[in-house]
Structure formats: C-alpha cells, structure tokens
Amino acid sequence: MSSETDPVVSLSGAKKYFGAVHALEDGRIDLYAGEAHALVGENGAGKSTLVKIFAGLHRPDAGRLCIEGKEVVFNSPRDAIQSGVAVIYQEPTLFPDLTVAENIFMDRQPQRSFHRIDYRGMNQAARAIFARLEVDLDPTRLALGLSIAEQQIVEIAKSLSLEARVIVMDEPTAALSSVEVDRLFRVAQTLKSSGVAILFISHRLDEVFTLCERVTVMRDGRFVQAAFTTETDEDSLVRAMVGRDVERRSDQVRGVDLKPLLEVEHLTLEGLFADISFSVAAGEVVALSGLVGAGRSEVATAIFGVRRYDYGKVKVGGKPIKRGSPSAAMAAGIGLVPEDRRLQGLVMEQSIARNIAMGSFKSLRRKGLIRSITETRFAADWSVKLQIKYGNLANSVSTLSGGNQQKVVLAKWMSRSPKVLIVDEPTRGIDIGTKAEVHRLILELAKSGVAVLVISSELPEVLNLADRILVMREGRLVGEFDHSEATEEAIIAAATLSKEVKAA
Amino acid sequence: MTLLEQNSQNNSARTGSSPTGVPGGASKFTSLVFRAREFGIFGILIVFVLLTTAVKPRFLAAQNIKFILIDTTIFALLALGETMVVISKNVDLSIGSILGISAFVSSNLYQQFHHISIVIVFGVGIGIGLALGVVNGVLIAFGRVPSLVVTLASLYIIRGLDVLIVGGRQVVASSLPSNFISVTSASFGAIPVISIVVAIIVVGGAYYLKNYRSGRDLYAIGSSEQAAALVGIPIAKRIFTAFAISGAIAGLAGVIWASYYGTIDSTAGTGYEFTVVTAVVVGGVAIVGGSGSAIGAAIGALLLNTINSSLYVLGVSAFWDQAISGLLLILAIALDRGLGLYVAKSLRKRSSRVAS
Amino acid sequence: MLQAETFELKDDLHPESGKNHLDIRSFLRWESGLGIVLVASLVIGTLASSQFLSSANFFNIGLSVGDIAIMALPLTLIVISGEIDLSVASTLGLSSSLLGYLWIHGWPIQLILPVVLVVGALLGFINGFLVTKLGLPSLAVTIGTLTLYRGIALILLGSNIVSNFPASYTTIGVTPIPGTPLPWSVGIFLVLALIFGVVAHFTPLGRSIFAIGSNAEAAAYSGIKVKQIKMRLYILSGVICSLAGILFTFRLATAEYDNATGLELNAVSIVLLAGVSIFGGRGTILGVVLAAATVGAIGNALLLANFPQQAMGLIFGGLLLISVFVPNARELALRFKGQLSKGRLVGSHRG
Structure with a gap:
C-alpha cells in the first residue's frame, strides 16, 4: 500500500448543478497508484455525476481536478482519455460488427508498410493484453454476442492499450454473474499490481471489502467520509450511507386481509428471471427491491406484456391475462409507469396534452372522432389534479422538467383509473420537492383501492411507500419483509448476500 | 423493425453471456455463421452456372461469358461505390443519374473535339461524377440531412x-472513335479487358476498406x-469521402457505359440505383450498415447477371x-436476419444453461 | 432506428436536451409556405400562358398528378409511422397488368376489379409481413418487392400491350367529373384525402400512427399495437395503389407491365415535400394535398413555358432539398457558428 505517496488523481470541492437540481454539492476523492478506491452511496448520492466528471462528459461548476498535482480541465471524453483516465461503463458501447481486436484498437490500429493495418500485429497486441489480464478471449471474434462481462474486459483492454493510469469502473458488477465478478476482480488485481489506480463504484459492500484499499461514502451529493477498508466495516458504511432518520409511513398497512388483486405465478423468462410468484391486494403498496440488474424491471415489463415470458401466469381479479399483450393487460386494468421515462414513458416530441391522453384515445372519442380541444381539456383536468407545471399544453413534453415529465406519465395512467399500477423507479432523476408529491400520489392511489407495485433502487423510498417489500437477486425472489420489520440493512443484505434471507 | 424489437434484440445479444470458461466456443460459432453468409452467395452462383451448363453447354461459350461479364462490369463498379456508402449506414440513390450525365457529356466531347484524347474523356467523366458526389457528400455529412432524401433529390x-444538356440530341456509335469503343470491346479470349481492369479496381477497393x-x-x-x-472517428469527413468516391465511380461507370452501348441519350442509367442496391445487399452487405465487402457486392452483381443470362439460355422467358x-x-435480407436471430438466440440459450 | 442521442442526452437530469422538435405552429408555417409556393406557381403559370387557367388545363394538371397523389396518401401514413414503401408504383404496375391479363383471358370487368383490389391487399400484406413479422428493414424489403412486383407484372403480360378495354370504362380516365374541371382520379384523391385526413388527425388510430413514428417503444408501452397497425397500413397501401393502378390503366386505356415505372420516387417526393418527416412522427394530410397541387401546377406551368418535361426533376429535386433544409436552417446555422471540432455525433443519416 502506497498511502504515503501523492495521489495520481485528486478531485476536490466539485459541484454540479442541473437547473434546480443539485446533483453534486461537494465531490471529493483521491486515487492512488496501485490501489482500488471504492465509492459507495445510495442512488442519487452523486456517484454517477462524479464519474461523468472523470469521463469528461460533465464539466464541474466548481472544484479542482488534479492529475499528478497539475490542475486539468476535461472538455470532452477525448481529453480524459489523453490524460490517462478511462471509464468502464456497466454496458460498454462497442462496434458489434467488428472484431474484438478492432474494437480495442479502432483508429489506432498498428500499421505496416504503406500504412496498411497490421492485423497480425493487432491481434497479437490484443492477445498480449488479454494475457496480461489473464483472460481467455479470442481477439478475432466479432463483438456481436459478447456478454456484458466480456464487453467490459474489452473496454479494460482498450484503456490499457491507451496506457491509462486511472480506470473508473461504474457499477461494473451489477449485471454480472458471480463467476464473472470473480474474473473481473482477478483482472482488477492485475491492474493494481501494474500500478493502475482504480475507482470502483458498487452497491455491493462485500465486493468493496474484497477488492478495495480505500472507500469513500457519499450522500445527497456530498462527501461524507473516507476510510481504509481495513479500518471500517459494512455496518458503519451502511450507517454513513443512510445517515438520516428514515421517514416511515404512519398509516396502517392495508389490504392484507383483502383478496389479492394482482397475482403472479411462477413467472419465468429464460436468462432473465425465474419462478417469480407474488400477489398484490387492492389498496396495498408492494415494493420490488433489489440491485440494478436483478431482473425487477424485466418482471414488470413481463406482467404488463411488453416482454413475453416463457412460463407462468399473471391474473387480475382471478382472471388470467394473455401474455405478451400490453393492450390485454391494460384492458384488465394494469398500468405501467416504465423505468426509462424518456424512451418508454413519453413520446418526447409530442405535446404534453397528447402524452397525457395517450392511453385514453378511445374513450376521448365523440361520435367516433377525437378533437384536440377534448384532448386538451382532458389533459388540463389531469394537469390540475397532479399539479403539473407547464407553459402550454400544446408544447412538446420535452420542455418540462424531469419531475413534471414523470407526472405526465402518471397522469396518463391515473386517467385510465387502473386497478393495478406498476411504477418503475418513479422518482429517478427528479428533484426532492416533486419526489414528495409523487410519493403522495402513489399513496393516494393505494388509498383509493389500487394495487400498487413499486420498483425502486432507493431504499428510503421503498421503506416509505411499501406495505410489503419483496427482494430480488439474480432473477429470483430471495426475500420478503413486512413494513414493520424491514430495515435498510436487512434489505441490502438480502439483495447482496448469496444466502437466502427469510424474515419471520 | 420497431424500436422495441431492435432493443430487445440488442439486449438479448448483449446479455447473452457465453460461459466464462470456454469463450472460444461461442466465437468460432459466430464467425463461422457470418463467414458462411459471404461464401453462400458464391455457392449459389456456382450452382447456377453448373446447372445451366449441364442442361445447355453453350452457356459457357466464350461469347456468352463475354456478355455476362461486360454487363456485370458496370454494375460491379457501381456496387463498389454503393458498398462504401451502405457500409456507413447510408444509401446513394443518385448513381444512375450520375452515370447518365457522365456518359453523355464525356462521349459528346468527341462530337465537339474530334481528336480529343481518351484520357481527357475519362477525366471529364470521372470529374463530373466526383463533383456531383462532393455535393451529395457536403449536404449529407455536413448538412446532417438523411442520405435517402438528399440522393433522391x-x-x-x-x-x-x-x-x-442533352436536349433532343443523341450520341451515336458512329461518332465515337475506335479506340473509345475498344475500351469495352477488347478482350483476352472470353474475358473483356475492361472486366479485368474493373476487377482490379474492385479488389483494390475491397483491400482499401479492409x-x-x-x-x-x-x-x-x-x-x-x-x-x-x-472513439473520435471524424464521422462527417468519412461519410463525405464515401459519397465523393461513390460519385466519381459512377462517373467512371458512365464513360464505360458510353463506350459499351455507343448510343447515348438522356435516359442512360435510369433505374440503375435499385439494381445496384439489390446487388450490394444480395452480395452480403448489410443494409443497416457495418458489414459486408465490395467483393461480395461484385459477386452479387455477377449473380444477378448470370441468372438473367441462364434464364435466357435455358429458354425460360427473360x-x-x-x-x-x-x-x-x-x-x-431474410436470411441475414434469420442468422442474426439464430446467433443471438443460441448465445442466450448458452447463458441460461450456465445460470440455472 | 433513430437513436442518435449522445451520452449526455441520456442523462435524466437534462429534460430540455434532445432533438429540436417542431410543434403544431410550425406545421402550420410549413403548410402556409407550401400554400404560398402554390399560389406563386399559379400566378406565374397564368402570366406565362393564357391557357393556364382554362378548365381544360386544370384537367391536365389533375391528370398529371392524380394517380401519384393517390399513392402518396397511404405512403404518407407509412412514413409517419417511421417506415417506407418503395413498392407503390410496382404495385400499381402489377395491378394494371393483372387487369389487362384477366381482361384478355375473358373475365368480366365487374369481377376483375374486385380481384385486382384483393391482390393489391395481398401485395401490401407481403410487405407488412416481411417488415412486421420478420422484422426486416422496410427500405430493403420494399426495394425487393419493387423489383419483385414489377417482375411478376412482366411475367403476366410480357411485352404485350392490352388496350381493348370497354370504352365505358376508359372514358372515366379521360373525361372530367360532370360539372367540374376535375378528372375522376383527382375527385377520388380528394375524397380519399378527406378520409385519410380525418383518420390521421382525428381518430385514435391516427394518433397511434404518429406516436409509433415518434417513439415506437413508448407507443408500445402505452398499449398501442405497433406491429398490427403497421401491417394494416401496408395492406391499405396495397389496396389504394391497386386502385390507382385501375385508374391509371383506364386513363391510358392500356395495360402494360411497365406502367408507372419509377413513379415511387415521385410519390416519395410529394410526401417529403408535404413536410412529412422521413424519420416519422410528423406530417399532415393537408400538406400532401398542397404538395400534390404544387407539383402539378409547377409541372404544368413549365410545360406551357416549353420547359422539357423530362427536366422537371430539376425543379422537384430542388424543392425536395429545400424542404429538408428549410426546417433545419436555424439549427444548421447555429451549428456552423459554434462548430464541428468537438467529435460530435453527425446524427443518423438515413430515415
């Protein structure tokens, strides 16, 4: 351990604002050669923003970024790469039609006479890097069909070929199997021993202690503490990450004595999730928790029908629903507020009014026709009910803030008076004030008798909203907690540890 | 294909993890399937030639081979330019028109200047094509307008x-000097000289791309x-260059066309754009970009012309x-899609076996 | 096919980022621009030739664009839904050939017409099947069926020309609707345009088509049956194009395999000139009506001014370029100012 030396990279006092949202208030981290430094914190703690500063994608509004003592400014990803900082994303962007070696050396291919590409040299160089990383990957195969783990290895190989001194790994393990995680860690150890500084972002604390020498905790965009992993433990890290009294729902659990409204039986989709069974009663809020990549959103989309499952059954009010058909699910009263608001929830270039009305076109017909005025009135009613802040309903929905966009998606579904509403990451990327409003709306819906299934990576949100909490890990249900007995620590444990946790 | 499908396909292709222990297995398999696609087209060509020859041996007569090759030459040349464009996920629909204007203007030089050098004639034809290709390229690469729309316009x-330019005129074969005509009429046995030259250009183009x-x-x-x-690839510059080259190649093809047909009016090359795109895609260049080769595209053009000819020889109505x-x-394209899905699915199957 | 968003744009915290989109008001601007071009071409035509405003000439204008305009209507909906159909003119040609083929084989015309329309639906179904069920790119599929359908027409009729259709039908093609200067094809176009306009702009189906073209994934997440709707649009395109084929045949009083060869590009041009985005999600039927009228009027004015007919492409191509550059002009100007260097995305180059 080289704690006495100066850091390779040092970030201090970094701030980043997006309009009213303060994504980063005080970003601070020092990375040392030959060491892995973990960055942990809940979703929204500012980790991603910090990573994007290292990647050259965001320019901080304030703060200093120094490399080997010299202050630098990254204006583009190229600047970052040239300064020796490489970022490995959870899902790398590769060229699927090109070979692995070409992906590594794109536009820097070794050349022979007449500037021709030296394929043999290139493949050998790639092989040499893989040998150094101690992985067995054929440089001549196409990138098409590489697993995420293999794609990450290719990215790491690319950053090594660029002689990166700092490698940032942004939640690399979220979508990996345990075998793949082991391999990645072996690679990371090799990198460390060759003097590379690693910034490792993960939700899995056990991984932090396995791989890293230091750990920094962030909360609400601020640096909280930094420590050697040898001098701290999981419990104190979790306390530092949570760091506040968790607000709890005060009202009593409802729906437990009612008959289940949404029933999911043995739902299986090969490769994504298996044997998922649970139910949600009218008036009950059930949370589906777990790490990103555990298969939660996949289950939600399968219930709603945009994804076809292989086996199992989905029933609403006892009646089975045709699989693979969103319109059948909607006819049965299911609604889905999807995970990716911009890609799945909204048609960004269309008007606010059109987006709110999108699920209700048929019911807006008068004598067979929809008139814009009917649509606008309908949208105006719901905008008032949900307190959506907008300039003009005819403006495209892309003019709204993230929070108001999310309310538009909620309005689309609430206006259909659903029996079952699934909300996937309902408050991701929206400001605190609107967040509270969205929570209130979800609870009101439940109060009015809707069965609500919430998917969230934010534990305070889960604890605040849910009557019951289901935990998924690697495509399976591994735990169930009642509102009264659930704690952040218990949920994190169930979501990350490999042994099954059953709460009494 | 809908966005949704494409995404889920991507996902399944991406998430389909191969067993960590045996990464070689999946790779060999994938490469093999895709290589099969490139050779498949050549196989079909051979089968066609053999079957036709078995029934009618005169299919392989020197004169017939010559006809097939000359026709193929022009399309194979155009297919080289189109391949460069399609590989970059664009399309060039203007090549037929460029061929037409180049064919007339270049060959018409002989009406005006009786003793003009053939080099200048070729230079003018290629120059016209290059200039028009440059305009296409500027509008597409720097104006950020879809190539489908720009090249349609x-x-x-x-x-x-x-x-x-043509007005009511026409270039007729009798006005063209013999050295111009002989560009396409000269041959080594059954093989026209121009086909050899174009074959070298196509191989050179494919070599450059590779x-x-x-x-x-x-x-x-x-x-x-x-x-x-x-990665920092100069995208606009590369796309611009591809269109400029495609234009220049169409200009060259125009001069060859003029030499071969001898009679040139304002309809030369009409409708060639779709024939060339067909040859390119049949030859294994993905219409969605990213894969394929100029040699494949040339074989595609040869296949189309061979089928044409063998129908004639077999007495099947043309x-x-x-x-x-x-x-x-x-x-x-259905085959390409099928192979893609098959690969993605088999990779997913492998992964789920590992997971469970 | 159009995810050209950069990394930054994926960030949830950037609600305003993304493509620059036109709202309803700029649609209206587009249509009024077309209207001005139309009026200008009418004025120039009147000045250029005293015959321009005669009813006989109106009839000619109508004849010159009627069939193409009819094909452009379903094509418009297909382009709005984010796909393309280049096989429209071949469908027309095959329908025309089938009409001639059945006629020389002694079928009664009352039976031929419905059969031709059913076959048109089948041709559309084939396109739809390949695009929605097999998931093939519509550009390549319809270039394939463009050749295939024309080829089948050639197999049916060979080099024969069928021209002994009953006069009672062929007069439909060359006489105006009684009491108007309009040919029947234009009358049918206007009625269809009205229906298409209502469907596109005032029904759930129309709204679904726009949503699919803007963001097919979000449309599917709103319960819109993306594939089913696309399939139906292709079938509709097949039927309408074979109707255009029937009209085309009666207008020329001949059925030939190469009827309307190459007109798919004219139809696509009208659609794009109408302000329909090649990326899908934007466009109006009113624009298509205005674009068709403008193309007809300009073509006719140039003809009266003795401009060679074959060179009209110059004008249409120019209009087409203007139609794609004008809406982007502001964005382009901005970009050329603060420009190029920073490895930015060039965007998707094809629709």
Whole structure:
C-alpha cells in the first residue's frame, strides 16, 4: 500500500448543478497508484455525476481536478482519455460488427508498410493484453454476442492499450454473474499490481471489502467520509450511507386481509428471471427491491406484456391475462409507469396534452372522432389534479422538467383509473420537492383501492411507500419483509448476500 | 423493425453471456455463421452456372461469358461505390443519374473535339461524377440531412440537368472513335479487358476498406455511430469521402457505359440505383450498415447477371428475371436476419444453461 | 432506428436536451409556405400562358398528378409511422397488368376489379409481413418487392400491350367529373384525402400512427399495437395503389407491365415535400394535398413555358432539398457558428 505517496488523481470541492437540481454539492476523492478506491452511496448520492466528471462528459461548476498535482480541465471524453483516465461503463458501447481486436484498437490500429493495418500485429497486441489480464478471449471474434462481462474486459483492454493510469469502473458488477465478478476482480488485481489506480463504484459492500484499499461514502451529493477498508466495516458504511432518520409511513398497512388483486405465478423468462410468484391486494403498496440488474424491471415489463415470458401466469381479479399483450393487460386494468421515462414513458416530441391522453384515445372519442380541444381539456383536468407545471399544453413534453415529465406519465395512467399500477423507479432523476408529491400520489392511489407495485433502487423510498417489500437477486425472489420489520440493512443484505434471507 | 424489437434484440445479444470458461466456443460459432453468409452467395452462383451448363453447354461459350461479364462490369463498379456508402449506414440513390450525365457529356466531347484524347474523356467523366458526389457528400455529412432524401433529390436534379444538356440530341456509335469503343470491346479470349481492369479496381477497393484505418472507420460508423463518436472517428469527413468516391465511380461507370452501348441519350442509367442496391445487399452487405465487402457486392452483381443470362439460355422467358432478383433480395435480407436471430438466440440459450 | 442521442442526452437530469422538435405552429408555417409556393406557381403559370387557367388545363394538371397523389396518401401514413414503401408504383404496375391479363383471358370487368383490389391487399400484406413479422428493414424489403412486383407484372403480360378495354370504362380516365374541371382520379384523391385526413388527425388510430413514428417503444408501452397497425397500413397501401393502378390503366386505356415505372420516387417526393418527416412522427394530410397541387401546377406551368418535361426533376429535386433544409436552417446555422471540432455525433443519416 502506497498511502504515503501523492495521489495520481485528486478531485476536490466539485459541484454540479442541473437547473434546480443539485446533483453534486461537494465531490471529493483521491486515487492512488496501485490501489482500488471504492465509492459507495445510495442512488442519487452523486456517484454517477462524479464519474461523468472523470469521463469528461460533465464539466464541474466548481472544484479542482488534479492529475499528478497539475490542475486539468476535461472538455470532452477525448481529453480524459489523453490524460490517462478511462471509464468502464456497466454496458460498454462497442462496434458489434467488428472484431474484438478492432474494437480495442479502432483508429489506432498498428500499421505496416504503406500504412496498411497490421492485423497480425493487432491481434497479437490484443492477445498480449488479454494475457496480461489473464483472460481467455479470442481477439478475432466479432463483438456481436459478447456478454456484458466480456464487453467490459474489452473496454479494460482498450484503456490499457491507451496506457491509462486511472480506470473508473461504474457499477461494473451489477449485471454480472458471480463467476464473472470473480474474473473481473482477478483482472482488477492485475491492474493494481501494474500500478493502475482504480475507482470502483458498487452497491455491493462485500465486493468493496474484497477488492478495495480505500472507500469513500457519499450522500445527497456530498462527501461524507473516507476510510481504509481495513479500518471500517459494512455496518458503519451502511450507517454513513443512510445517515438520516428514515421517514416511515404512519398509516396502517392495508389490504392484507383483502383478496389479492394482482397475482403472479411462477413467472419465468429464460436468462432473465425465474419462478417469480407474488400477489398484490387492492389498496396495498408492494415494493420490488433489489440491485440494478436483478431482473425487477424485466418482471414488470413481463406482467404488463411488453416482454413475453416463457412460463407462468399473471391474473387480475382471478382472471388470467394473455401474455405478451400490453393492450390485454391494460384492458384488465394494469398500468405501467416504465423505468426509462424518456424512451418508454413519453413520446418526447409530442405535446404534453397528447402524452397525457395517450392511453385514453378511445374513450376521448365523440361520435367516433377525437378533437384536440377534448384532448386538451382532458389533459388540463389531469394537469390540475397532479399539479403539473407547464407553459402550454400544446408544447412538446420535452420542455418540462424531469419531475413534471414523470407526472405526465402518471397522469396518463391515473386517467385510465387502473386497478393495478406498476411504477418503475418513479422518482429517478427528479428533484426532492416533486419526489414528495409523487410519493403522495402513489399513496393516494393505494388509498383509493389500487394495487400498487413499486420498483425502486432507493431504499428510503421503498421503506416509505411499501406495505410489503419483496427482494430480488439474480432473477429470483430471495426475500420478503413486512413494513414493520424491514430495515435498510436487512434489505441490502438480502439483495447482496448469496444466502437466502427469510424474515419471520 | 420497431424500436422495441431492435432493443430487445440488442439486449438479448448483449446479455447473452457465453460461459466464462470456454469463450472460444461461442466465437468460432459466430464467425463461422457470418463467414458462411459471404461464401453462400458464391455457392449459389456456382450452382447456377453448373446447372445451366449441364442442361445447355453453350452457356459457357466464350461469347456468352463475354456478355455476362461486360454487363456485370458496370454494375460491379457501381456496387463498389454503393458498398462504401451502405457500409456507413447510408444509401446513394443518385448513381444512375450520375452515370447518365457522365456518359453523355464525356462521349459528346468527341462530337465537339474530334481528336480529343481518351484520357481527357475519362477525366471529364470521372470529374463530373466526383463533383456531383462532393455535393451529395457536403449536404449529407455536413448538412446532417438523411442520405435517402438528399440522393433522391439529386437523382432528380441530375437527371433534369442531363435532359437540359442533352436536349433532343443523341450520341451515336458512329461518332465515337475506335479506340473509345475498344475500351469495352477488347478482350483476352472470353474475358473483356475492361472486366479485368474493373476487377482490379474492385479488389483494390475491397483491400482499401479492409486494410486502411479510414476504410475501417466506415465499418465502425455503420456499426455504431455512437461508439464511433466516442472513439473520435471524424464521422462527417468519412461519410463525405464515401459519397465523393461513390460519385466519381459512377462517373467512371458512365464513360464505360458510353463506350459499351455507343448510343447515348438522356435516359442512360435510369433505374440503375435499385439494381445496384439489390446487388450490394444480395452480395452480403448489410443494409443497416457495418458489414459486408465490395467483393461480395461484385459477386452479387455477377449473380444477378448470370441468372438473367441462364434464364435466357435455358429458354425460360427473360420476363422472369426481374421477379427473381426481387425475390433474391428479399431472401438475402431474410436470411441475414434469420442468422442474426439464430446467433443471438443460441448465445442466450448458452447463458441460461450456465445460470440455472 | 433513430437513436442518435449522445451520452449526455441520456442523462435524466437534462429534460430540455434532445432533438429540436417542431410543434403544431410550425406545421402550420410549413403548410402556409407550401400554400404560398402554390399560389406563386399559379400566378406565374397564368402570366406565362393564357391557357393556364382554362378548365381544360386544370384537367391536365389533375391528370398529371392524380394517380401519384393517390399513392402518396397511404405512403404518407407509412412514413409517419417511421417506415417506407418503395413498392407503390410496382404495385400499381402489377395491378394494371393483372387487369389487362384477366381482361384478355375473358373475365368480366365487374369481377376483375374486385380481384385486382384483393391482390393489391395481398401485395401490401407481403410487405407488412416481411417488415412486421420478420422484422426486416422496410427500405430493403420494399426495394425487393419493387423489383419483385414489377417482375411478376412482366411475367403476366410480357411485352404485350392490352388496350381493348370497354370504352365505358376508359372514358372515366379521360373525361372530367360532370360539372367540374376535375378528372375522376383527382375527385377520388380528394375524397380519399378527406378520409385519410380525418383518420390521421382525428381518430385514435391516427394518433397511434404518429406516436409509433415518434417513439415506437413508448407507443408500445402505452398499449398501442405497433406491429398490427403497421401491417394494416401496408395492406391499405396495397389496396389504394391497386386502385390507382385501375385508374391509371383506364386513363391510358392500356395495360402494360411497365406502367408507372419509377413513379415511387415521385410519390416519395410529394410526401417529403408535404413536410412529412422521413424519420416519422410528423406530417399532415393537408400538406400532401398542397404538395400534390404544387407539383402539378409547377409541372404544368413549365410545360406551357416549353420547359422539357423530362427536366422537371430539376425543379422537384430542388424543392425536395429545400424542404429538408428549410426546417433545419436555424439549427444548421447555429451549428456552423459554434462548430464541428468537438467529435460530435453527425446524427443518423438515413430515415
């Protein structure tokens, strides 16, 4: 351990604002050669923003970024790469039609006479890097069909070929199997021993202690503490990450004595999730928790029908629903507020009014026709009910803030008076004030008798909203907690540890 | 294909993890399937030639081979330019019009200057094509307008210009000097000299695309523009160059066309754009960009012309020719898609076996 | 096919980022621009030739664009839904050939017409099947069926020309609707345009088509049956194009395999000139009506001014380029100012 030396990279006092949202208030981290430094914190703690500063994608509004003592400014990803900082994303962007070696050396291919590409040299160089990383990957195969783990290895190989001194790994393990995680860690150890500084972002604390020498905790965009992993433990890290009294729902659990409204039986989709069974009663809020990549959103989309499952059954009010058909699910009263608001929830270039009305076109017909005025009135009613802040309903929905966009998606579904509403990451990327409003709306819906299934990576949100909490890990249900007995620590444990946790 | 499908396909292709212990297994398999696609087209060609020859041995008579090769030559040349464009996830519909205007203007030089050098004639033809390709390239690469729309517009504009220039005139074979005619009439036995020259150009083009960074950049752009931008590939410059070259090649093809047909009016090359795109796609170049080779495209052009000729020789009505090329194109893209899905699915199967 | 968003744009915290989109008001601007071009071409035509405003000439204008305009209507909906159909003119040609083929084989015309329309639907179904069920790119599929359908027409009729259709039908093609200067094809176009306009702009189906073209994934997440709707649009395109084929045949009083060869590009041009985005999600039927009228009027004015007919492409191509550059002009100007260097994405180059 080289704690006495100066850091390779040092970030201090970094701030980043997006309009009213303060994504980063005080970003601070020092990375040392030959060491892995973990960055942990809940979703929204500012980790991603910090990573994007290292990647050259965001320019901080304030703060200093120094490399080997010299202050630098990254204006583009190229600047970052040239300064020796490489970022490995959870899902790398590769060229699927090109070979692995070409992906590594794109536009820097070794050349022979007449500037021709030296394929043999290139493949050998790639092989040499893989040998150094101690992985067995054929440089001549196409990138098409590489697993995420293999794609990450290719990215790491690319950053090594660029002689990166700092490698940032942004939640690399979220979508990996345990075998793949082991391999990645072996690679990371090799990198460390060759003097590379690693910034490792993960939700899995056990991984932090396995791989890293230091750990920094962030909360609400601020640096909280930094420590050697040898001098701290999981419990104190979790306390530092949570760091506040968790607000709890005060009202009593409802729906437990009612008959289940949404029933999911043995739902299986090969490769994504298996044997998922649970139910949600009218008036009950059930949370589906777990790490990103555990298969939660996949289950939600399968219930709603945009994804076809292989086996199992989905029933609403006892009646089975045709699989693979969103319109059948909607006819049965299911609604889905999807995970990716911009890609799945909204048609960004269309008007606010059109987006709110999108699920209700048929019911807006008068004598067979929809008139814009009917649509606008309908949208105006719901905008008032949900307190959506907008300039003009005819403006495209892309003019709204993230929070108001999310309310538009909620309005689309609430206006259909659903029996079952699934909300996937309902408050991701929206400001605190609107967040509270969205929570209130979800609870009101439940109060009015809707069965609500919430998917969230934010534990305070889960604890605040849910009557019951289901935990998924690697495509399976591994735990169930009642509102009264659930704690952040218990949920994190169930979501990350490999042994099954059953709460009494 | 809908966005949704495409995403889920991508996902399944991406998430389909192969067993960590045996990464070689999946790789060999994938490469093999895709290589099969490139050789498959050649196989079909051979089968066609053999079957036709078995029934009618005169199919391989020198004169017939010569006809097939000359026709193929022009399309194979155009297919080289189109390949560069399609690989980068674009399309050039203006090549037929460029060929037409180049054919007339270059050969018409002989009416005005009786003793003009053939080099100048070729230079003018290529120059016209290059200039028009540059205009296409500027509008597409720097104006950020879809190539489908720009080249559709230039298809019309160039043909309109051609009509204005040609007026009621026509170039006739008797006005062309023998050294110009002999560009396409000279041959080594059954093989026209021009076919050999074009074959060298096509092989050279394919070699460039395979062995030079700027050539690989076109594949990279077509494969994933986002990744290309992250790597720092000069996307606009490369796409511009591809269109400029495609234009120049169409200009060259125009001069060859003039030499071969001898009679040139304002309709030369009409409708060639779709024939060439068909040849390119049948030859294994993905219409969605990122893969394929100029040699494959040339074989595609040869296959289309061979089928045409063998129908004739077999006494099947030549009327079947068009229908067969259309069907071939659809089969080719369906096959590509099928292979893609098959690979993705088998990779997913492998992964789930590991997971469970 | 159009995810040209950069890394930054994926960030949830950037609600305003993304493509620059036109709202309803700029649609209206587009249509009023077309209206001005139309009026200008009428004025120039009147000045250029005293015959321009005669009813006989109106009839000619109508004849010159009627069939193409009819094909452009379903094509418009297909382009709005984010796909393309280049096989429209071949469908027309095959329908025309089938009409001639059945006629010389002694079928009664009352039976031929419905059969031709059913076959048109089948041709559209084939396109739809390949695009929605097999998931093939519509550009390549319809270039394939463009060749295939024309090829089948060639197999049916060979080099024969069928021209002994009953006069009672062929007069439909060359006489105006009684009491108007309009040919029947234009009358049918206007009625269809009205129906298409209502469907596109005032029904759930129309709204779904726009949503699919803007963001097919979000449309599917709103319960819109993306594939089913696309399939139906292709079938509709097949039927309408074979109707255009019937009209085309009667207008020329001949059925030939190469009827309307190459007109797919004219139809696509009208659609794009109408302000329909090649990326899908934007466009109006009113624009298509205005674009068709403009193309007809300009073509006719040039003809009266003795401009060679074959060179008209110059004007249409020019209009087409203007139609794609004008809406982007502001964005382009901005970009050329603060420009190019920073490895930015060039955007998707094809629709």
